[in-house]
Amino acid sequence: MRTEDVQVQAQVRVRVPAKVNAGLAVGGARPDGFHDLANVFLAVGLYDEVTATAGAAGEGPVITCEGPDAAQVPLDASNLAARAALALAERHGVPADVRLHIAKDIPVAGGMAGGSADGAAALLACDTLWGLQTPRDELLAICADLGSDVPFSLLGGAALGTGRGERLTALPVGGAFHWVFAVAHEGLSTPRVFQEFDRLTAGTAVPEPAAAPALLSALRDGDAALLAAALANDLQPAALSLRPSLAETLAAGMEAGALASLVSGSGPTTAFLAKDAQTAHQVAQALQDSGTCRTTRVTTSPARGAVVVEDIRA
Ligand SMILES: C[C@](O)(CO)[C@H](O)COP(=O)(O)OP(=O)(O)OC[C@H]1O[C@@H](n2ccc(N)nc2=O)[C@H](O)[C@@H]1O
Numbered sequence: 035m036r037t038e039d040v041q042v043q044a045q046v047r048v049r050v051p052a053k054v055n056a057g058l059a060v061g062g063a064r065p066d067g068f069h070d071l072a073n074v075f076l077a078v079g080l081y082d083e084v085t086a087t088a089g090a091a092g093e094g095p096v097i098t099c100e101g102p103d104a105a106q107v108p109l110d111a112s113n114l115a116a117r118a119a120l121a122l123a124e125r126h127g128v129p130a131d132v133r134l135h136i137a138k139d140i141p142v143a144g145g146m147a148g149g150s151a152d153g154a155a156a157l158l159a160c161d162t163l164w165g166l167q168t169p170r171d172e173l174l175a176i177c178a179d180l181g182s183d184v185p186f187s188l189l190g191g192a193a194l195g196t197g198r199g200e201r202l203t204a205l206p207v208g209g210a211f212h213w214v215f216a217v218a219h220e221g222l223s224t225p226r227v228f229q230e231f232d233r234l235t236a237g238t239a240v241p242e243p244a245a246a247p248a249l250l251s252a253l254r255d256g257d258a259a260l261l262a263a264a265l266a267n268d269l270q271p272a273a274l275s276l277r278p279s280l281a282e283t284l285a286a287g288m289e290a291g292a293l294a295s296l297v298s299g300s301g302p303t304t305a306f307l308a309k310d311a312q313t314a315h316q317v318a319q320a321l322q323d324s325g326t327c328r329t330t331r332v333t334t335s336p337a338r339g340a341v342v343v344e345d346i347r348a
Pocket residue numbers: 055058067068069070071073145147150180181182183184197198199224225228299300
């Protein structure tokens with residue numbers, strides 16, 4: 035066969051970051067079961083990659099997944115990447131025949147929006163593969179239908195999420211922050227953690243959620259010490275109530291020199307802010323040695339949102 039006869043398979047690869055919630059203020063339960071939030075999202079440099087290639091006519095989205103946590107990822111129509119492909123295809127009246135391969139590096143069910151990341155990445159990958167050029171605001175609206183965290187996975191950087199977290203306002207960030215994440219042995223279900231929040235706050239007046247001005251200025255100034263003082267997560271008591279052993283992980287990171295520690299979103303991943311890269315590695319080693327977590331990851335924020343990193347189209 036001559037080289038020019040080889041058909042190159044069209045392929046689009048998208049890289050998408052995980053998130054940590056630098057501030058998560060949670061209001062009372064709404065009639066629709068969700069909670070109003072003032073959610074200060076920060077994208078961090080742990081990434082999944084979703085690669086889209088054309089599928090056979092009529093087969094719909096086909097999901098495959100590789101990575102250390104791949105066995106925990108559903109490969110059926112419940113996968114957020116499959117749901118994203120179907121939603122986009124329906125919006126444009128095109129077939130959703132696409133193969134989506136997820137290279138998963140974001141901890142699963144860890145409160146780092148891994149599934150949401152794959153949903154946002156698949157949406158961008160399919161939009162590019164199918165040449166649809168869907169306007170950004172429409173992509174964000176589809177993301178919001180898929181889940182509260184999905185719009186932020188597309189946007190990246192830092193943002194305040196209001197409503198159930200899907201209405202985003204980008205936030206300025208004045209410098210890089212150094213983070214350590216301690217990944218727990220077993221995941222936690224997000225709805226279960228919100229239910230526990232409701233149980234723990236029952237009979238109390240839950241205030242309207244608001245973003246702390248000190249948090250926003252710490253991010254804007256890139257000041258790690260001020261950020262450490264302002265980090266807050268209203269879901270932390272609920273996550274600790276369901277998984278009391280997380281308190282030991284939080285304490286081990288502080289003992290090792292972290293500026294601050296908190297549960298990431300709904301947990302059970304715990305996040306540690308460090309003053310520099312060297313301290314971050316020391317904290318990670320101490321957490322590893324403490325035996326209070328499955329593994330650790332060291333990275334920085336902010337990180338770019340979902341972005342096409344390879345686009346091979348015939
Ligand atoms: C905890 C966070 O990760 C913080 O960023 C998010 O609030 C969760 O976002 P998510 O995983 O995208 O959540 P969704 O898929 O939208 O909702 C899953 C479930 O979480 C609960 N949920 C979620 C978001 C929200 N603002 N209030 C809620 O009560 C609801 O029980 C909902 O049925």
